[in-house]
Amino acid sequence: MPISIKTPLTRDAARKLKSGDSCLISGVIYTARDAAHKRLCELVEQGKELPLDVKDSVIYFVGPTPARPGEAIGSAGPTTSYRMDAYSPTMIAQGQTGMIGKGKRNDEVIAAMKEHGAVYFGAIGGCGALLSKCIKKAEVIAYDDLGAEAIRRLEVEDFPVVVIIDSEGNNLYETGRKAYLERG
């Protein structure tokens, strides 16, 4: 049975999640990818206020297609996360507890996740049409000039993810592959 998660995701709640857990996320999450992360980290460096409430936040690495009339959002699957590796430790130190993406993360990100209590969720890459059905509302809250890369506030219902890396550093990419190769 998948675990239901309601955002905001506290550090205590994040620490309870284990690699391999299937989860359904409901509530508010934020979108940000390369360009938005760069700007956010520049603001942190300058000691300025961020355009979103980072504490206990879940950030989805996604640049959706434009919404058609009458729809909340276009296709919206995850982008590859390693491009955010340069920025995620800063964001986690600011209070972010969840990341949704796909693909590997580096040691610095995993160290920050362990230190502060954060999890890395995976959504199915290349399933943007399917995942968009769980997004009920989308609103640009910062960096409109970035187009698809603007920061959006999303309201999601039962958004399906799997915990890839948990706050202890356990990694489904390693354990899942090993389990398959060692199957009886």
Place this chain on the structure above:
Amino acid sequence: MLREISAQRITETVKHLCIEANCFLPQDMKDRIQESFEAEPWPQAREILERIIENYQIADETARPICQDTGMACVFVTVGQEVHIDGDLTEAIHEGVRQGYTEGFLRKSVVRDPLDRVNTGDNTPAMIYYDIVPGDKVEITVAPKGFGSENMSQVKMLKPSDGLQGVKDFILKVVEDAGPNPCPPIVVGVGVGGTFDKAAFMAKKALMRSSDARHPEPFWAQLEAEMLEKINQLGIGPQGFGGKTTALCVNIEKCPTHIAGLPIAVNINCHVTRHKTEVL
């Protein structure tokens, strides 16, 4: 007598090819995904393949993009020598991409400069490749290329002494390095021979070939089959969570090369390997 084709017609064609390629997965890819689902022994991997099938079915039914990365528009144009285009062909293609990505609600993913990174706002310019051939037809293929997989591609100048083993090892290395990043199950395009740039171009062209067709030469067809089997023994699996289905197909193109060289390029594509062709 030259056959006249208007630039306007080129624009219209490119426009609808952009939209259709992004929303409707080619039948051969659907067949490969379905076969992989049936052959996949690992339950978690089967679940993911089921979601992938559900995703392209939703895209089909609602005519929405299969993936949010609607790609850089790679456009392959074969122009017959007996055709005269009334107008600016290259600009007509860019205009088709501009209209297709805007009117089709596709994502604009192109920046004007690799370092200043300002979005052009209409997904232009397209990456256009021309080929001049005998005849009076124009064939246009639009292949939107996502960058999650493009970023996992590699080129290497092997030595002639590296030979067949070097080719096999490099293909496996690229797939292993990519791991979960390019949204497996993947399609692997390989170019062997030519020059540095030609190898990369052949690798991209290899991704356009239908997965129903093997290389016409038995030696290379056999190598494609062998590499697919080897890749699917790596255990990476759908999304990298473990399983048999790491790749759906391996397509190799090759051509003559220099006595001193053995260039190889591996262009990775995801399970959303999209392309659509029209002949005018």
